[in-house]
Amino acid sequence: MNLHEYQGKGLLKSYGVAIQEGLVADSPEGAVEAAKQLTAETGTEWFVVKAQIHAGGRGKGTVTETGSHGVVLAKGLDKVADIANGILGGHLVTAQTSDTGKKVNKVLVAQDVYYPGDAEPEEYYMSVLMNRETGRNIIMYSTEGGMDIEAVAENTPHLIFKEEIDPKVGLQGFQARKIAFNLGLSGQAFKEMTKFVFALYAAYDGIDAAMFEINPVLKTSDSKIIAVDAKVSVDESALYRHKDIAEMRDTSEEDPVELEASEAGLNYVNLDGNVGCMVNGAGLAMATMDIIKLSGGEPANFLDVGGTADAERVEKAFRMILKDPNVKAILINIFGGIVRCDRVAQGVVDAYKNIGEIPVPIIVRLQGTNAVEAKEIIDASGLNVHSAVLLKEAAAIVSEVLA
Numbered sequence: 001m002n003l004h005e006y007q008g009k010g011l012l013k014s015y016g017v018a019i020q021e022g023l024v025a026d027s028p029e030g031a032v033e034a035a036k037q038l039t040a041e042t043g044t045e046w047f048v049v050k051a052q053i054h055a056g057g058r059g060k061g062t063v064t065e066t067g068s069h070g071v072v073l074a075k076g077l078d079k080v081a082d083i084a085n086g087i088l089g090g091h092l093v094t095a096q097t098s099d100t101g102k103k104v105n106k107v108l109v110a111q112d113v114y115y116p117g118d119a120e121p122e123e124y125y126m127s128v129l130m131n132r133e134t135g136r137n138i139i140m141y142s143t144e145g146g147m148d149i150e151a152v153a154e155n156t157p158h159l160i161f162k163e164e165i166d167p168k169v170g171l172q173g174f175q176a177r178k179i180a181f182n183l184g185l186s187g188q189a190f191k192e193m194t195k196f197v198f199a200l201y202a203a204y205d206g207i208d209a210a211m212f213e214i215n216p217v218l219k220t221s222d223s224k225i226i227a228v229d230a231k232v233s234v235d236e237s238a239l240y241r242h243k244d245i246a247e248m249r250d251t252s253e254e255d256p257v258e259l260e261a262s263e264a265g266l267n268y269v270n271l272d273g274n275v276g277c278m279v280n281g282a283g284l285a286m287a288t289m290d291i292i293k294l295s296g297g298e299p300a301n302f303l304d305v306g307g308t309a310d311a312e313r314v315e316k317a318f319r320m321i322l323k324d325p326n327v328k329a330i331l332i333n334i335f336g337g338i339v340r341c342d343r344v345a346q347g348v349v350d351a352y353k354n355i356g357e358i359p360v361p362i363i364v365r366l367q368g369t370n371a372v373e374a375k376e377i378i379d380a381s382g383l384n385v386h387s388a389v390l391l392k393e394a395a396a397i398v399s400e401v402l403a
């Protein structure tokens with residue numbers, strides 16, 4: 001589950017991570033009040049107004065309706081309302097959104113932390129995530145903060161460092177000091193960075209995060225180390241332990257079909273292809289997607305209906321798949337172990353009749369308990385449904401209907 005910047009920063013602060021202070025608002029008037037409160041609490045007279053959407057690259061993104069960027073510096077209280085008005089309610093398009101962008105419902109009004117001092121501010125990159133190859137958490141960091149980390153990895157990979165954490169002992173002091181040293185820090189900034197790293201890792205571990213990404217981590221002109229941004233993703237499997245974080249979920253940021261599937265107990269991920277998939281079991285779903293590609297098609301979705309593929313669940317799955325106008329065919333691939341194939345077949349027929357005429361061909365491959373009886377039910381239905389027993393037969397039919 002992804003969080004907004006203001007939510008992620010709130011969690012970071014609760015674990016002792018120094019952050020760029022800010023307040024969230026959903027109207028220009030609210031943004032002005034937030035700015036006034038920030039001035040009273042921090043003394044800041046300039047403000048950074050940031051669009052709150054689940055996407056990166058907001059500073060370079062554009063609000064389609066106004067031409068405003070997603071992150072704008074307000075050089076005074078009198079500028080805040082107009083800037084917030086140019087962001088709120090518009091659709092922000094970034095490198096990580098679709099061409100239509102995402103609607104901005106809230107802005108974060110944050111303090112200006114790039115104030116003048118004895119030294120120039122410096123930006124770093126830092127993230128904490130799981131290394132899938134080793135099964136251990138890593139802290140990835142770079143001196144090239146404020147930039148697209150993918151571009152840094154491609155053009156200057158030697159500037160990206162990784163520190164792997166042994167789960168038996170956790171983050172060690174020498175590792176935090178090594179990170180500060182590799183970032184070229186010394187004196188007070190060195191001490192501040194080691195504290196920052198320990199607090200950041202404690203936050204990551206404490207909330208069962210899947211990823212923390214801070215870009216940039218800022219060394220201020222007076223050697224403070226603070227998180228200026230926060231991209232946070234939480235492991236949904238652990239949300240039962242964090243009811244307060246689960247309540248932070250912003251469903252307006254999620255794909256409506258994927259959200260509908262989640263509420264119906266179905267595992268659904270929208271893709272860009274032309275063949276809809278309906279499968280029971282994640283492994284079989286992946287194999288089915290491979291078969292579709294080998295047959296000349298492209299999977300339009302990942303959809304696991306689980307072990308109880310009854311008529312109601314099949315009908316819900318059909319309706320979700322058919323919301324995608326790019327779907328030219330639907331492949332149902334069910335292994336009848338716990339659930340009998342004939343019951344699934346009858347569920348397919350009943351769901352088809354409940355929906356009415358389905359405008360695309362359906363290929364049904366049922367294998368396992370009562371597969372023969374299931375094929376007979378499909379063949380006798382008189383519907384625009386093609387039955388198959390072997391996966392290669394289903395693949396051949398997919399090729400035929402797409403031709």
